[in-house]
Amino acid sequence: DQQVKQNSPSLSVQEGRISILNCDYTNSMFDYFLWYKKYPAEGPTFLISISSIKDKNEDGRFTVFLNKSAKHLSLHIVPSQPGDSAVYFCAASAGAGGTSYGKLTFGQGTILTVHP
Amino acid sequence: NAGVMQNPRHLVRRRGQEARLRCSPMKGHSHVYWYRQLPEEGLKFMVYLQKENIIDESGMPKERFSAEFPKEGPSILRIQQVVRGDSAAYFCASSPGLGSGDTQYFGPGTRLTVL
Numbered sequence: 001d002q003q004v005k006q007n008s009p010s011l012s013v014q015e016g017r018i019s020i021l022n023c024d025y026t027n028s029m030f031d032y033f034l035w036y037k038k039y040p041a042e043g044p045t046f047l048i049s050i051s052s053i054k055d056k057n058e059d060g061r062f063t064v065f066l067n068k069s070a071k072h073l074s075l076h077i078v079p080s081q082p083g084d085s086a087v088y089f090c091a092a093s094a095g096a097g098g099t100s101y102g103k104l105t106f107g108q109g110t111i112l113t114v115h116p
Numbered sequence: 117n118a119g120v121m122q123n124p125r126h127l128v129r130r131r132g133q134e135a136r137l138r139c140s141p142m143k144g145h146s147h148v149y150w151y152r153q154l155p156e157e158g159l160k161f162m163v164y165l166q167k168e169n170i171i172d173e174s175g176m177p178k179e180r181f182s183a184e185f186p187k188e189g190p191s192i193l194r195i196q197q198v199v200r201g202d203s204a205a206y207f208c209a210s211s212p213g214l215g216s217g218d219t220q221y222f223g224p225g226t227r228l229t230v231l
Contacts, residue, residue, distance in 0.1 A: 043207050043222035103161040
């Protein structure tokens with residue numbers, strides 16, 4: 001039962017261009033969504049989050065878009081840099097009252113490679 | 117401003133031994149979560165704890181695994197009688213416990229290898 005899905009295992013982009021990473025979810029109780037970046041042999045690093053009451057949140061080069069009706073979110077990185085090359089995970093959590101309260105449900109991850 | 121600390125970073129055990137993984141949350145954080153990442157997979161939730169309480173252990177295997185977060189000291193994830201299938205990266209995260217919109221910050225992980 002994969003409640004959070006990242007259907008693209010990998011993405012390759014040129015330095016300076018936009019990277020778009022996608023994520024779909026099925027649990028309508030999810031109300032908070034996060035993106036994490038992970039390098040090999042390290043823990044996930046928090047990048048950006050969005051509450052279900054918003055449809056966009058921006059932080060520097062990173063923007064997250066949320067489409068609740070489609071149960072879809074995306075992370076835009078612009079401009080992409082070689083140092084952005086890593087595995088990106090989307091994650092979701094639910095507020096009190098649901099079985100997903102507190103815990104994060106992760107997607108499988110997308111490997112982003114930014115070529116110089 | 118130390119982040120989430122985990123130790124050891126690497127742990128090697130033989131089948132049948134016990135593994136103890138430690139996690140110290142960020143300063144000011146009272147909520148701790150443990151996740152496991154098997155090779156080629158995403159992170160899977162195991163257990164959610166507050167000081168002296170287990171809030172949700174729905175992701176923990178029914179046998180051999182236990183977790184605690186005592187009043188004093190780090191959170192401990194304990195695996196008894198380890199088997200080869202327990203080999204994985206175990207990540208701890210902490211949060212301030214704000215309810216909805218609570219961001220979890222992760223430690224560097226403990227990589228457990230069972231020989």
